[in-house]
Amino acid sequence: MKLFTDPGNPHALKAVIASNIAGTVLQIQEVDRTRWTGNLPILELPSGRAIFSANAACRYLLGNKNTDDITVDEWLEWESSQLQPFLAPYIVACVGQGKKDNALFAAMFPLLEHLDKALKDRQYIVGTSVTAADIVLWSALFPLYGDSTKITDELTRYSGIVDWFQNLSTQEAFKSAIATVTKSKGVSACKASLLAQPLPLKPVIQSSPTKAQSEAGSTSSELSVSAEEVTAAISAFKDGKSPKPRTRTHPMFCRLRNWNTLYICGTDEYGTATETKALEEGLSPQQICDKYNRIHTEIYKWFEIDFDYFGRTTTPQQTVISQDIFWRLYKRNFLLTETVEQLKCQQCDKFLADRFVEGTCPLCNYDDARGDQCDKCGKLINATELKKPRCKLCNKTPVVQTSEHLFLDLPKLEPALSAFLNTIYPTDDWSNNAKVITRSWVRDGLKPRCITRDLKWGTPVPLEGFTEKVFYVWFDAPIGYLSITANYTDQWEKWWKNPEQVTLYNFMAKDNVPFHSVVFPCSLLGAEDNYTLVNHLQATEYLNYEDGKFSKSRGVGVFGNNAKDTGIPADIYRFYLLFVRPESQDSTFSWEDLMTKNNSELLNNLGNFVNRALMFVSNFFQGVMPAVEVTEEDGQLLAQINRELQAFLQCLEKVRLREGLVRILNISRLGNQYIQAQKPWVLVKGSPAEKARAGTVIGLAANVSCLLSVLVQPYMPATSSTIQQQLQAPPEVNILTDTFVCQLPAGHKIGKPSPLFQKLEASTMAELKKKFAGTQMERKEQEQKSKTPAQPVQNTPPVKVDQAEVDRLTAEVQKQGEAVRQLKTDKAEKKLVDAEVQKLLALKAQLAAAKGENPAEIIGGKGKKNKKGKK
């Protein structure tokens, strides 16, 4: 066996001593330390495998002299994981550099203490003979104790270690190992090796994060604010003026910042996928598109995704604009013609897309292979290579025909694209993945890209000789943005041919990046018509579902069309999906997590704060905003809020939507802490001065609620309008300024407060998790079995309460309660008491029903519902 090591490496002693004891022949091969950065020594085993751990090598070489004692394991692990990280730096300083470092010694001292204690009055660490534990620890300490003339006082203190070390040093195996490794020069020969070896990594101190930190990610941990900030915050709040809004970003935010914003989207409807689906469902492609466009529109509407216009690509404008861009590219020589071999079914008179052909696999002879892939051997194949191909529709044999196609000459357009990308990269905000994907496309070299297809369902190609063909969807679909705008307004060119004044944001998942960052910009650049090109491309990573992936075909996961039926309001989905938005890495949708976030962040933080603030105005000031006299102390709060607000604005400008949400939650957290510290419910009962102070605290809290209602609008529009309704806030508040200003003056009358959010229950989540776990088929079956709709979690509309009836029942309940108590104190017969208790419960249920509450809850437990609105 061979041991590769640098000269004088103390760890090599571990292996050499072991081989001396076991009597194996170990050939030592010296390695030049400067040419090898990895671990040394390395033991090469007879099989050729390598062991880079000196401790493992030591045990291996001991062979049958190796005891299997678990205590030996423990010491070996202790040496490598606990002792070395602190011993090695000390040895390097002390022996390697000749320095005495007290700090390093102090770090190592408890470890020596531990070892010393274990060695007191023992010859060997474990048992009664030499084990790997002795060898490994002796070798580790060799640089410190190996030169008996140089042991410092602090080290001789450990008499257990000293005696044990010296005893072993007299043994032949150890003596000859020193001679081999240090060439009989002793500790001084170790110097070079010690200085060259990489230091072990230090253990990581595990502190359990405090709850607040783990909940909120980045928090308002810097609570100290400067005096200037406080003064500025107070004056801005009082003046109600703020510098002008100055930025723009994602649509609802842009609108809040008062920018002229156009927000469009649509369904891309042409292509093979549509034709296939149409055949499957026995509809025409147009009918299929109508059907799905309607479904999509409804889903977006339910989620309150507030497009200015949600359009589609199957419109006359699409044909006009696509063909215009095509002609411009054609006339500027950016198109190429090439011949492509394809299968054509003469019976159906159409070229067959890969998925419309089946046949025998050319590789494994499986006779039911698909045109793009063989299900049996899994290999990818070209449809033209299939043996005995057949048309999937009519089963006739198709023939190979050549077909001419048009290609977009991307290599020729590459310089223009690169120039464009170089102008936008430095100044604009692209998500990192979008940049990486685009750069890699350009770096790998662009190839001509086919832009036509032998299909019927698409935008017709207007060029002579190609009129039977349509445009390929990825040429055509992005043009949809232009044509959809054209369907919305005849002024569309002011948006799309106006790069000086318009900033374009694209939002997508990362698989669509190249078509938006490379192919489409090339089309527009080649058309040379001053088009608006994408400035900010924001691509997300993937969102997973529970512990796997969303899968439409297997019915795993909750999709847009199912969300409505879960009974969870759209705002909660919006909140959660944005909270876990996969901005920089993949994230996961999990029902339990949704519940936790809802209950901890929305219900207990945001909802609790707004509700308390409004309840105080309502209960203590009859719903009229009290006068606010801001003090230094309040200035602290205002300054902290301004900080969060500015961070929020910055996040949204950079389209970091997740972090923006965290900032909002930080503001309501600050608000909660403020109320808790000021205790307005105490102040309000005190002297007139204290009552005025309570007014300030409550008035401020109500204004913070108003600010929150504006901030959450892009995230939770329904919640935003509920808060504003409860505040009776005028629509003018809906503008985002750079600093927090007083929007609700003294004397403003607010509406009726009520809780904003509902608690989500673990049982509901478990049901939903089960419901969306299986396949679509199973789910359908289940639905048919039990037609009961899921329990709605949303606020049920309040039942009309008959106050007279409530009063009568309340009196009754009181009376009956007295009667029961009397019976109990009289120690009446159990039967009698039970009967009276039953009556009491019945009365309570009636009362609950009259109040419009759930009677079961009242009976179920006492004081179960904590009153929101007070502490």
Add this chain to the structure above:
Amino acid sequence: MAVGVEEEVKSLANFLGSPAYKVTTQGEIKVPQLHTGNGKTLTGLATISKFLARSSPSGGAKLLGTTPEDQAEIAQWLEYRVTIVDRSVEKKDAQAMLKELNSYLLDKVYFLGFHFSLADLIMYHGLHPVMCRLSFFEKQQYQNVSRWFDQVQHYPGVQQHLPQLVFLRNTLYTSSDH
């Protein structure tokens, strides 16, 4: 990392069919300790995992390797876990580690080559938080580690309390059609 090292030991014990020993941690670096009864304790993850495998009633001892060579290799990977994996919290250390492991796993299904061992089990637990933080781009960069990790997390009984991570079989960062 040692956050949740108690859960790790419990899930190991569960996997190996061991009795429900009491598990605690020692000090601020949270070294796990297993209380084996009669006041005896074992300290350190490598030691504990070897003990659990050796005393496993469900034949976990075979995970310790049958030849001295296998045993040595397992020992070195257990050491690697506690001294390198758990301590590579700095980004550059984590990258260096992943790079090293990626080249090591180039021609191996499992750490020992072709059969599953305690080394895989312990490295899986240690790398889970690291892999969790990787983007798909990085997972593709360290594709041998990713392939090994996906293989191990699907090995029956291994996953226990840890969430399954998603790996893609196709390469993402090249062109793809609609």
